[in-house]
Amino acid sequence: MIDFYYWPTPNGWKVSILLEELAIDYTVVPINIRSGDQFKPEFLTVSANNRIPAIVDHDVAGEAISVFESGAILLYLAQKHNQFIPDDPRERVRLNEWLFWQVGNLGPMAGQHSHFFNYAQGEHLYSSERYRKEYHRCIGVLERRLEGRDFILDSGYSIADMCSWPWILIAKAMQQPLDKFPNVSRWRATIKDRPAVQRGVDLGKTLRPDKPMTDSERRVSFGQTADTVKNRS
Numbered sequence: 001m002i003d004f005y006y007w008p009t010p011n012g013w014k015v016s017i018l019l020e021e022l023a024i025d026y027t028v029v030p031i032n033i034r035s036g037d038q039f040k041p042e043f044l045t046v047s048a049n050n051r052i053p054a055i056v057d058h059d060v061a062g063e064a065i066s067v068f069e070s071g072a073i074l075l076y077l078a079q080k081h082n083q084f085i086p087d088d089p090r091e092r093v094r095l096n097e098w099l100f101w102q103v104g105n106l107g108p109m110a111g112q113h114s115h116f117f118n119y120a121q122g123e124h125l126y127s128s129e130r131y132r133k134e135y136h137r138c139i140g141v142l143e144r145r146l147e148g149r150d151f152i153l154d155s156g157y158s159i160a161d162m163c164s165w166p167w168i169l170i171a172k173a174m175q176q177p178l179d180k181f182p183n184v185s186r187w188r189a190t191i192k193d194r195p196a197v198q199r200g201v202d203l204g205k206t207l208r209p210d211k212p213m214t215d216s217e218r219r220v221s222f223g224q225t226a227d228t229v230k231n232r233s
């Protein structure tokens with residue numbers, strides 16, 4: 001059994017999709033990142049960065065294994081189950097490149113773009129343009145990679161796709177049209193058709209509030225500094 005520390009967001013979906021694809025048993029532990037569950041001491045023992053997603057795997061010999069950071073979780077589970085991960089050493093290098101690319105490029109740029117687009121529109125124009133353009137650039141990089149390929153790796157659908165796909169799923173909602181990216185659009189649609197992916201994205205969607213953030217929720221989300229982490233852990 002796996003405890004899955006989760007909130008329905010693109011970074012959470014990376015792991016919910018893989019758990020559904022692997023068809024393994026898991027229990028969702030909701031971490032309400034709007035109200036500040038990410039700072040609770042019991043969560044910090046699992047996730048040192050105060051961020052979801054994280055897992056604890058009890059189905060191991062000896063002490064349970066906890067993993068935080070989406071890329072590390074995807075690698076851990078794919079290696080354990082030997083699925084959605086290539087055996088060939090050259091393909092494994094490509095896999096690592098595209099996983100690190102997502103967590104170091106597409107993810108943070110899209111995340112910052114989402115912050116300005118959803119919560120600080122009209123403020124800090126230079127910063128918002130910077131992240132919008134970087135997100136756009138990353139989509140261009142993915143477009144080039146998907147030229148002549150069905151999936152990111154030549155060997156087929158893998159955790160590299162699961163890692164990047166959620167941040168492309170929400171592109172249109174962040175006013176980033178994909179019309180000029182035919183390869184990305186095709187790839188987005190192919191993966192969206194997978195039943196496990198649909199279940200992963202639907203996981204816990206009723207948890208997500210449909211109301212705008214309150215002032216106190218904004219303070220939880222946007223006022224974080226090293227002091228917050230120190231004081232609340």
Ligand SMILES: N[C@@H](CCC(=O)N[C@@H](CS)C(=O)NCC(=O)O)C(=O)O
Nearest residue numbers: 009010011033051052053069070071
């Ligand atoms: N690099 C991390 C990013 C995780 C992340 O940013 N998670 C967000 C949700 S999408 C979060 O927990 N935010 C809580 C907060 O901002 O306080 C990963 O890939 O796992």
